[in-house]
Amino acid sequence: MAWAKWKLILASFKKGCLNVGSLKAFNLAMLYKWRWRYLMKPNDLWVSLVKSIHGNIFESTLGNSLWSSIVDNCSKIINDKLLPVDVFKMQVGNGRNISFWHDIWTGHDSLANRFNRLYHLEINKHHTIADKLVTGSWCWTWNRPELTGRNVSSLQAIQDELGNVLLTEAEDKWSCSISADSVFSVKGARSHMDRVILPSSNIPTTWNKIIPRKVNIFMWRFIHDYLPLRWNLSTRGLDINTIIFPVCKNGVEDRMHLFFGSSFAMDVWRKVKLWTDCNMPYFNSWEDFKGWIEDGNLASNSRIRLEIIVTTLLWALWRFRNEIVFNEHFCNRASLVDVIFLYHFRWLKNRGHIVSNWNSWRLFPL
Template sequence: MCKSLEEFYLMVEACVPDSFKGLKRYQFIKDSRSNDLCLVASSCSNCIAEGHVPPDFFRMSIGDDSSPFDTIADKRNNSEWTFEWTRDRLRGRTESMLSVLLEEIGCPTMSNRPDSWLCSINNEGAFTVKDTRVHLDSILLPASTTSTLWFKFMPRKVNIFLWRIRLNCLPVRWNLSAKGIDIVSVVCPSCNNGVETCKLIFFDCVLASEVWLKIRIWLNCGLPPLDSRDSFISWLEGVRLQVSSKNRIITVVVTCLWALWCFRNGLVFHDSFCSRSNLFDVIRLVAFRWLKNRSHCVSNWNTWLSIPL
């Protein structure tokens, strides 16, 4: 809240855009004899001795020293600015400058409260760390209509792995090449047929297609051919199954993705994960261990092999 017209002028001077050049050539100076505010050209302000302003300058009366300064709210009446100038009327260029100034000021909402900072990223106007974090996340993080899934019956590293698949942030050869990293080849190491992308190694690769076919036959639940993570989520939301059965299907599908990634890394870094022929058996074994130790919804290995759901 501006307590005096001097403060008001400083506020206006800071808010008016640079395109309004006329305001920069004038300033308010308080006359020490009459206690009035005088509109003085900046080039003349150095010539005024000890605040004694000649009487021919435009003046704005603000009262004597015994009365308090008028607040800015007192200068507004019916949403319009009302100034009592000691000279009858502004003319010419000065009148035009005042009109432009009043237009730039507009009709602000006045308050008797002390000045305070307002935060524009929320409706309350108060700064909070949460609102700032949400605001920065909305600018920096990629937007997605699909919510992040987190499965408690699977290891944390596997959940992070799924999140990176959804964001296409896995270090497959195509992503590395797109970031300017010089690599020997961008061909898929599993099939040597096509550029290695997340979609290729997890769904379109010859090895992936063979594994998914075995899983669909083994589960026998109407699981359609998958071409992305979102297609599996869409199918899972529409199918009518018990919660335990859905958890088993999710575990098997996620284990398949994880096994394909580990098998790929074994080929790239010459670290044997398993043989190509044993990959399906490894998927069933790992999925059984996760379900048995984390969700306790399966217990018998032979039953798991014959009737997984």
């Protein structure tokens, strides 16, 4: 039984999901890296070979070759808006290696696309910036003696945009607009594509590195009510013998009753409350607890520890319930709080390296 859409599993923590990542986005990012290599290493032997066969411009080619497939997929990535048009942008140095019309070096698209009318009137369509900027002025070569109408206003617009362009002795270089260090990475491209194609959840994911991964996943399922509780199973059409909570046998086994409302759960909450010695009320949901802890006056370290304690409590209740349902064991309720103590101490000591002494921690858990 699928409790959540697969895309919710793939999307990032910021979107309220499990951050597995999309293999489709990973594959497309790997393909798009060929374009970055093609631009960054123009003098490599393989680039020279590709140019001799397919031409100098990285654009769709005819045929069914491997390179044609790579180029077509890169074009599709841009056309589907998985990456921005200006994902690769030239930083102007001496202007000798930047195509004035075809490369993206000003604005979010090439000048050929943005000023299409002027581009078709241009005679020297493959000039570099250095060819066009002569002694501080732009040199235009049109295929007609004089521009008229809309072409005049377009020329004025392009000159206004390029009015502050200055050439230096530095080499021109490519930069990646979706990366903080301006260097393309498969990881960054994959994350960007995942943000575009994958859905979001209404509840952001809280992933705590101090607690084990399986407990983090349990908490995600708990918060979204994706646990296979008897009430949830019945609402999804499964024919089960009873929906009564097997521990107390005095209520429907749903999320609220198992973790907050049953006399069994409230007794565990009461003991944990006494142990932590904080003025913590009884809650009806995880959202109530989060709201209380965010509005409270606890120090940041105490808030982190208390949140881990409550997470441990919920995890212990879930394991206790499963032992009764699946293994039909008689579990000692009194020992459940000791289990919570043990889990919490082990995680703080071995994974968080926050505590080391059992006795001092037991007396002052926060």
